[in-house]
Amino acid sequence: MKENLYQYILEIADNCLILGQRLGELCGHGPNLETDIACTNISLDLLGQVRSYYQYAAQVMEDGRTEDDIAFMRMEREYRNTLLVEQPNTDFAFIISRQFMFDLYHYLFLKELQHSRDLSLSAIASKSIKEVSYHLRFSSDWMKRLGDGTEESQRRMQAAINTLWPYFEELFEISDAGKALIKEGIAVDTKGLKKDYLNSAREYLQEANLIMPEVEHFMKGGKSGVHSEHMGYILADLQYMQRAYPNMNW
Amino acid sequence: MEALTLHIDKRLISILEKVPDPEIPVLSVIQMGVVRNATVTGNKVLVKITPTYSGCPAMDVIAEDIIKALGEEGYKAKVDLILAPAWTTDWITQKGRDALAKYGIAPPLNATADKAALSGDKKLVKCTLCGSKNTRVVSPFGSTPCKALFQCEDCKEPFDYFKCLK
Ligand SMILES: [Zn+2]
Numbered sequence: 001m002k003e004n005l006y007q008y009i010l011e012i013a014d015n016c017l018i019l020g021q022r023l024g025e026l027c028g029h030g031p032n033l034e035t036d037i038a039c040t041n042i043s044l045d046l047l048g049q050v051r052s053y054y055q056y057a058a059q060v061m062e063d064g065r066t067e068d069d070i071a072f073m074r075m076e077r078e079y080r081n082t083l084l085v086e087q088p089n090t091d092f093a094f095i096i097s098r099q100f101m102f103d104l105y106h107y108l109f110l111k112e113l114q115h116s117r118d119l120s121l122s123a124i125a126s127k128s129i130k131e132v133s134y135h136l137r138f139s140s141d142w143m144k145r146l147g148d149g150t151e152e153s154q155r156r157m158q159a160a161i162n163t164l165w166p167y168f169e170e171l172f173e174i175s176d177a178g179k180a181l182i183k184e185g186i187a188v189d190t191k192g193l194k195k196d197y198l199n200s201a202r203e204y205l206q207e208a209n210l211i212m213p214e215v216e217h218f219m220k221g222g223k224s225g226v227h228s229e230h231m232g233y234i235l236a237d238l239q240y241m242q243r244a245y246p247n248m249n250w
Numbered sequence: 251m252e253a254l255t256l257h258i259d260k261r262l263i264s265i266l267e268k269v270p271d272p273e274i275p276v277l278s279v280i281q282m283g284v285v286r287n288a289t290v291t292g293n294k295v296l297v298k299i300t301p302t303y304s305g306c307p308a309m310d311v312i313a314e315d316i317i318k319a320l321g322e323e324g325y326k327a328k329v330d331l332i333l334a335p336a337w338t339t340d341w342i343t344q345k346g347r348d349a350l351a352k353y354g355i356a357p358p359l360n361a362t363a364d365k366a367a368l369s370g371d372k373k374l375v376k377c378t379l380c381g382s383k384n385t386r387v388v389s390p391f392g393s394t395p396c397k398a399l400f401q402c403e404d405c406k407e408p409f410d411y412f413k414c415l416k
Pocket of ligand 1: 403405
């Protein structure tokens with residue numbers, strides 16, 4: 001039970017951590033000042049949410065580890081984030097498409113997690129969803145602006161969506177820990193959410209003059225710890241200080 | 251983590267009203283609605299605070315400042331961080347809203363008006379310099395996650411708008 005809950009918290013939180021790290025890379029490198037500030041603010045929101053999750057995970061395990069240990073001292077295989085959030089900041093079309101795909105999922109997911117029987121998870125969800133509704137508004141606005149923009153921006157948005165779409169399904173995959181906790185009324189049964197996600201995504205894409213790709217083979221593995229080639233580089237950055245100066249503190 | 255109603259011991263209000271929000275120093279932690287509960291037993295005080303945004307880096311500083319301010323009045327304070335119920339901009343007091351506007355940050359509108367203003371559908375946010383509502387959103391995210399960037403079309407003043415969080 002304890003182990004399942006810990007794993008489940010990581011599944012939720014690691015998505016926020018790794019996407020937060022990806023967005024943090026844009027600090028000072030956004031395409032213009034406003035989007036730079038927006039992406040880093042979204043990153044800050046996600047990292048704030050991560051802290052609440054990891055603090056709770058540490059409290060669940062009671063093994064002396066802190067939120068920082070959980071964030072920085074795990075090996076690659078121990079991270080439970082989906083492959084989508086580790087995809088690189090190829091160009092702004094990719095950044096926005098990745099964000100939109102995640103935000104829409106994140107919003108639908110948190111809406112349900114608010115009703116979890118685990119009061120800590122439901123409290124974090126109720127807090128986070130207010131922030132995430134702003135994220136979704138930001139990313140979906142840009143989907144429309146670029147998708148329904150110039151010929152060039154439309155072409156690049158469609159290319160990004162085509163590349164990233166095979167990664168959406170993993171968001172809805174249910175792990176063994178998740179399965180056990182759904183029965184307890186703690187975890188969200190994401191099976192039911194997928195239909196809502198697809199319907200909603202289709203509407204957004206249509207409005208953005210973009211086509212939802214037909215995909216036969218979906219990419220997955222991150223949730224069980226098998227990550228893409230990008231993950232090692234992300235962790236090298238993320239964990240650098242703790243590896244170079246173990247147990248350092250602010 | 252049971253739902254908590256606002257309760258602050260009367261003896262503590264004037265002390266806590268002197269503790270500023272580190273990022274918007276014209277507002278006290280009371281006006282900001284960050285302090286949700288404060289009780290006194292003997293000289294011991296337990297204060298419960300809640301973050302505005304999850305990633306708000308000011309929470310640690312706020313906790314330290316509260317302990318210091320109460321300490322100067324002879325209280326031994328402990329500060330707990332709570333997440334439920336989640337903070338909303340509705341908790342910013344009227345005094346706080348007035349102070350925000352004077353400081354140059356347009357106070358939050360209600361949820362419906364906020365959405366219309368941020369999407370650019372309606373002009374509802376008042377310029378903090380000249381009072382005109384002929385303003386436009388420059389960016390839905392500003393210098394901190396709780397603010398958006400606006401500009402006045404009449405006097406050209408750029409200013410922050412405190413986004414509605416509900
Ligand atoms: Zn003006």
